[in-house]
Amino acid sequence: xxxxxxxxxxxxxxxxxxxxxxxxxxxxxxxxxxxxxxxxxxxxxxxxxxxxxxxxxxxxxxxxxxxxxxxxxxxxxxxxxxxxxxxxxxxxxxxxxxxxxxxxxxxxxxxxxxxxxxxxxxxxxxxxxxxxxxxxxxxxxxxxxxxxxxxxxxxxxxxxxxxxxxxxxxxxxxxxxxxxxxxxxxxxxxxxxxxxxxxxxxxxxxxxxxxxxxxxxxxxxxxxxxxxxxxxxxxxxxxxxxxxxxxxxxxxxxxxxxxxxxxxxxxxxxxxxxxxxxxxxxxxxxxx
Amino acid sequence: xxxxxxxxxxxxxxxxxxxxxxxxxxxxxxxxxxxxxxxxxxxxxxxxxxxxxxxxxxxxxxxxxxxxxxxxxxxxxxxxxxxxxxxxxxxxxxxxxxxxxxxxxxxxxxxxxxxxxxxxxxxxxxxxxxxxxxxxxxxxxxxxxxxxxxxxxxxxxxxxxxxxxxxxxxxxxxxxxxxxxxxxxxxxxxxxxxxxxxxxxxxxxxxxxxxxxxxxxxxxxxxxxxxxxxxxx
Numbered sequence: 001x002x003x004x005x006x007x008x009x010x011x012x013x014x015x016x017x018x019x020x021x022x023x024x025x026x027x028x029x030x031x032x033x034x035x036x037x038x039x040x041x042x043x044x045x046x047x048x049x050x051x052x053x054x055x056x057x058x059x060x061x062x063x064x065x066x067x068x069x070x071x072x073x074x075x076x077x078x079x080x081x082x083x084x085x086x087x088x089x090x091x092x093x094x095x096x097x098x099x100x101x102x103x104x105x106x107x108x109x110x111x112x113x114x115x116x117x118x119x120x121x122x123x124x125x126x127x128x129x130x131x132x133x134x135x136x137x138x139x140x141x142x143x144x145x146x147x148x149x150x151x152x153x154x155x156x157x158x159x160x161x162x163x164x165x166x167x168x169x170x171x172x173x174x175x176x177x178x179x180x181x182x183x184x185x186x187x188x189x190x191x192x193x194x195x196x197x198x199x200x201x202x203x204x205x206x207x208x209x210x211x212x213x214x215x216x217x218x219x220x221x222x223x224x225x226x227x228x229x230x231x232x233x234x235x236x237x238x239x240x241x242x243x244x245x246x247x248x249x250x251x252x253x254x255x256x257x258x259x260x261x262x263x264x265x266x267x268x269x270x271x272x273x274x275x276x277x278x279x280x281x282x283x284x285x286x287x288x
Numbered sequence: 289x290x291x292x293x294x295x296x297x298x299x300x301x302x303x304x305x306x307x308x309x310x311x312x313x314x315x316x317x318x319x320x321x322x323x324x325x326x327x328x329x330x331x332x333x334x335x336x337x338x339x340x341x342x343x344x345x346x347x348x349x350x351x352x353x354x355x356x357x358x359x360x361x362x363x364x365x366x367x368x369x370x371x372x373x374x375x376x377x378x379x380x381x382x383x384x385x386x387x388x389x390x391x392x393x394x395x396x397x398x399x400x401x402x403x404x405x406x407x408x409x410x411x412x413x414x415x416x417x418x419x420x421x422x423x424x425x426x427x428x429x430x431x432x433x434x435x436x437x438x439x440x441x442x443x444x445x446x447x448x449x450x451x452x453x454x455x456x457x458x459x460x461x462x463x464x465x466x467x468x469x470x471x472x473x474x475x476x477x478x479x480x481x482x483x484x485x486x487x488x489x490x491x492x493x494x495x496x497x498x499x500x501x502x503x504x505x506x507x508x509x510x511x512x513x514x515x516x517x518x519x520x521x
Contacts, residue, residue, distance in 0.1 A: 165389075171381040172390055179377050181361040182339055182370070183439070184394035 005137045006258050010251030012143030013212075015150030018246025019205035020223060021230025022154065023198030025242050028231070030174045030194045031088055033096040037104035038202055039224025043217060044107065045072060045203025046210035047115050049122050061124045061211065065149075069204040076199025079103075080192045088191065104220065111217035124211035146208050153201065154243050161239075170194060202227075222265070229272040235282025244283050248275070290353035292317045292474050293338070293443055298347035300330070300337045307333040309498040310347070315443065318472035322489035322506060324482050326518060330498040331478045332374055335445045338476070339371050340364040351443065365394050370441035374448045374478075376432040378420040385416040387431050391438025398440030399471060405434040408464055426457030433461070437468065444468070447478045462488060482514060496520050 024038050045068055052064045083103075087096040130141040161167035169190055173180045177187040206223070209215070226249060233248055234241030249268045256267025275282070293315040300308035308330040315321045323331045336342040338349060340361035349356040351367055359367075370391070378387050388405055406413040409430040415423055420431050429449060436444055449465075450458040465488060469475065479485035486492060486506045494502040494517040502517030 165393075168382060168386050168389065169393065171386075172379045175379040175381050176377055178341060178361075179373065179379065180390070181341065182365050182373075183390045183435075184362050184365040185390075186360070186362050 003255075003258075005139065006254050007251050008137060008139055009143060010254035011247045012140070012147045012250070013254060014247030014250030015143075015147035015243070016205050016209050016246070017226050017230050017249050018234075018243040019150050019153065019201050019208075020227035021234060021242040021246060022157070022239065023201040024224075024227045025231045025234070025236070025239065026157075026194060026201075027198045028236070030170055031191050032093065033084065033088060034100070035195075035198070036097065036100040036224070037107055037220075038100075038198075038227055039220030039222070040104045040107035040111070041072070041075070041199050041202040041220075042206035042209070042223040042227075043111065043215055043220045044075075045206030046120075046122065046215050046219075047111055047217075048203065049207040049210055050115070050120060053122055060127065061122060062127060062145075065204060065207065068207045069200045072200035072203030073196040075196075075203070077192045077196035079199070080195035081188070084195065085188045085191060089188075108217055108220060115217060117216055117218070119214040119216050120210070121212075121214050122207070122210045128211050142211065149208075150205075150243065150246075153204075154239060157197070158239055166193070226268070229269070233272060233275045233282055235284035238282070238284035241282055241284030248283075290350065291315060292319075292352060293476070294348075294350045295334075295338075296348045298334070298337060298344045298349060300333050300342060300344050302333065302342070307498050308337065308344075308495075311495070311498070311500055312347075313493050313500065313503065315474050315476060317442075317474055318469075319491065320469065320475040320477060320489040321491050321493060322485035323476060323478045323493050323495060324480075324485050324514075324518065325495035328497075329495040331495055332447055333498075334495070335371060335447055335476065335478060338364075338445060339369060365439065366396070368394075368396060368440070368442035369445065370394075370436035370439045370443075371445045372429075372432045372436045372447060372449065374451060376425075376428045378428055378431055378435075380419065380421040382420060383417050384412055384420050384423065384431055387420045388412075388434050388438050391435045394439040396440040400434075400437040400440050402438075405437060408437075408467060409434060424457075426453050426460065429453060429457075429461055430464070433464070433468075441473070443474045443476065445476045445478075448480060449477070450479065450481060450484065458484075482518065494518055 020042060024035060027033055027035050048068050048071055049064060052067060053061050083099060084096055087099045124142060128142045131138050132141055161170060169185055173185060173187045173190045180187060229249055230242050230245040234245030248271060252271040253264045253268040257264030291314040295311055295313050297310045297312055298308060299306060299310060311334060325331050333342060337344045340356065340359055351369065356364055388402060411427055412430055412434060449461055477485065477489060489506045492504060492506045493500055
């Protein structure tokens with residue numbers, strides 16, 4: 001029973017990991033840019049949360065999900081419009097890679113400068129300690145809500161991309177940017193919104209994770225590693241695969257932690273290596 | 289009244305390589321102009337220059353008296369110039385209907401809607417939910433034409449409609465062509481098949497190595513004159 005609870009909690013943690021991967025996959029899928037600063041934005045979401053919780057102590061922390069996500073959208077939009085579009089226009093895939101790598105270094109050091117290098121966490125209040133008993137399993141209420149939110153966001157994005165005009169334009173630009181221009185679409189503007197969404201997801205997930213795990217300005221690299229693993233396990237280009245990939249990693253990490261309390265993430269990375277060896281196209285990669 | 293499309297002394301480059309040299313031509317409202325010429329004569333490049341995807345480096349391009357110089361491809365699309373590109377270039381991630389709806393983004397309402405495009409090509413209604421690139425070549429060409437029409441253009445540019453299609457399918461496409469022209473849509477048509485080009489157009493312009501070697505009415509041109517312009521002497 002104890003093990004089952006661990007697996008369930010791992011799957012719930014996986015919802016957050018799935019969100020990490022979602023933004024990375026979206027940006028790569030639409031503009032073929034690997035955002036190496038993705039992890040730093042995840043951590044920035046956590047620091048923004050710390051700041052907002054300090055500023056508005058009377059509010060329950062979960063309310064702050066919305067301003068953190070909105071700030072993420074604005075930052076992502078500005079980043080894309082300000083610099084990344086120029087790098088994409090260069091036509092050389094290495095240019096945006098170097099740009100986001102440099103950006104990650106700058107962001108990391110700026111966060112050390114402003115917030116210090118100490119480990120922190122956000123106190124999520126009663127919500128993070130409450131739990132419910134389900135068929136004899138003790139399940140944290142907070143991870144359950146996080147998973148529900150993650151599933152909701154995945155569903156919303158899926159709907160947006162499949163059934164809205166914006167989604168149609170995003171898919172068309174990803175397919176053939178030049179043809180999309182002949183339809184009156186400006187790809188750079190589409191990219192702005194896509195990067196806005198991706199960073200909103202990243203900062204939101206970073207904020208939520210900070211309520212159960214310690215973080216420092218240097219945590220971005222680990223977070224980005226998880227995001228990459230999620231995308232690869234899920235299968236490149238598959239959104240629901242990213243959610244499944246996040247769950248696989250979350251379960252592997254918590255089960256590993258139970259076996260060996262010092263090395264939970266090691267087991268997650270080992271599972272990643274196994275997937276890479278035996279299912280190199282990922283869980284959802286068979287169709288492509 | 290200015291012509292619908294006027295090109296004056298247009299030079300177009302592919303990188304450092306010049307592909308079009310000092311081309312001047314005009315298309316009146318409601319007119320169909322056929323651009324003929326051998327492979328590499330610069331026909332497709334000239335179309336790309338009109339759409340703004342490869343802006344002309346020298347010379348002027350005007351649509352309805354408005355200069356296109358400096359306008360982006362997306363602005364030019366909004367002015368009412370639509371392209372049916374060579375090789376169709378549908379969006380593979382989009383269904384047939386979604387491909388057609390991409391034409392509406394130019395925000396030009398008019399005669400052409402999903403209903404009228406489906407009436408023109410009934411087979412597309414049947415396959416509307418399918419991924420566009422799973423259709424046969426001829427059906428894909430219909431999607432490409434429909435997508436361009438959905439923008440309700442003033443000027444339709446067609447690049448090699450018959451390329452790679454079976455003769456029967458080509459017949460079907462060109463039958464639709466005459467219905468497309470009913471309400472006076474102006475067309476610039478690039479076509480390898482010279483006889484076909486003459487049959488469906490009002491005027492003919494022949495390019496050779498990026499230069500205009502002949503222009504005149506499509507009907508009644510002596511074969512030898514076209515051959516000389518086409519192959520050079």
